[in-house]
Amino acid sequence: MTTHASLPKAKIGILTFPGSNCEPDCEWVFKKYFNIDITPIWHHERSFSNLQALIIPGGFSFGDYLRGGHLASVSPCMEAVREFANKGGPILGICNGFQILTESKLLPGILLPNLSKRFVCKPVDLRVSSDGSNIYQSLLGKESTLSLPIAHGEGRYYIDDVGLRQIRDQGQIVFKYCDNPNGSVDDIAGICSENGKVLGLMPHPERACDPLLKGADGIRVFEAFLANFL
Amino acid sequence: MDFEIIVQPKKEVLDPEGRTITETLQRIGFSNLEKVEVSKRYVISLEHSDLAEAEKEARVIASAHLSNPVAETYEVHRVES
Numbered sequence: 472m473t474t475h476a477s478l479p480k481a482k483i484g485i486l487t488f489p490g491s492n493c494e495p496d497c498e499w500v501f502k503k504y505f506n507i508d509i510t511p512i513w514h515h516e517r518s519f520s521n522l523q524a525l526i527i528p529g530g531f532s533f534g535d536y537l538r539g540g541h542l543a544s545v546s547p548c549m550e551a552v553r554e555f556a557n558k559g560g561p562i563l564g565i566c567n568g569f570q571i572l573t574e575s576k577l578l579p580g581i582l583l584p585n586l587s588k589r590f591v592c593k594p595v596d597l598r599v600s601s602d603g604s605n606i607y608q609s610l611l612g613k614e615s616t617l618s619l620p621i622a623h624g625e626g627r628y629y630i631d632d633v634g635l636r637q638i639r640d641q642g643q644i645v646f647k648y649c650d651n652p653n654g655s656v657d658d659i660a661g662i663c664s665e666n667g668k669v670l671g672l673m674p675h676p677e678r679a680c681d682p683l684l685k686g687a688d689g690i691r692v693f694e695a696f697l698a699n700f701l
Numbered sequence: 702m703d704f705e706i707i708v709q710p711k712k713e714v715l716d717p718e719g720r721t722i723t724e725t726l727q728r729i730g731f732s733n734l735e736k737v738e739v740s741k742r743y744v745i746s747l748e749h750s751d752l753a754e755a756e757k758e759a760r761v762i763a764s765a766h767l768s769n770p771v772a773e774t775y776e777v778h779r780v781e782s
């Protein structure tokens with residue numbers, strides 16, 4: 472597996488809440504493949520400076536009480552996150568991180584309990600959406616496929632018909648499931664903000680970055696995320 | 702002052718829990734059963750002397766936190782402590 476030791480040193484923060492649990496995997500991936508140290512940011516922090524990008528990891532922040540991601544979305548750090556997003560800062564939300572982004576209204580829609588009512592944990596095939604255009608489509612290739620694991624009980628992306636038309640027209644749909652595992656509207660697995668800088672997805676790219684873990688397609692997602700600002 | 706807040710999925714949003722309960726009850730013989738709708742009930746107590754102000758605050762809590770307007774609706778009712 473190639474590493475990217477030649478990349479300029481980036482300053483990336485990773486938000487952690489009580490119940491976040493995927494931050495060590497993200498830190499491992501960024502260190503191993505991109506030689507980047509990620510700075511953990513505890514949810515009580517009210518400001519963070521000099522960051523080039525922010526990751527909101529997966530897990531079960533605040534025990535998923537009320538709705539997955541909602542209690543985290545009103546944490547002290549979220550004002551600074553909003554400011555960072557408003558200035559065009561790149562943010563990647565994975566699984567619970569995606570839920571936090573929708574509950575914060577930094578991304579449209581909501582993640583509801585899976586239609587099956589079961590926690591689904593398995594590798595899934597995704598394709599890059601060809602609706603409209605966004606930076607991820609350019610970097611990964613429209614209709615290109617990748618395999619990433621999912622692990623969630625509340626991953627059914629929902630948005631009403633008007634909202635769906637809007638995110639399609641604005642090129643905000645990034646990833647779609649090839650075989651919808653949770654009942655998401657339009658098979659949506661990941662979307663981005665209108666400016667393309669905020670990306671949220673239910674699958675876990677950080678769990679698919681080593682051939683020993685049955686695939687390394689996750690690296691392509693992180694490479695595309697890094698290409699946002701490096 | 703106590704308020705009961707009921708949060709339920711919008712009609713157009715599939716409710717897998719309600720559907721599963723409906724199908725199971727029909728299967729075990731409740732053939733007259735057409736539909737079960739599931740909602741969440743919260744009871745919140747607010748320290749307030751003014752009823753209108755208390756209800757206003759209860760509505761903010763219900764609309765901004767206990768429900769998500771993308772997929773859910775809410776009702777707020779005053780209940781006796």
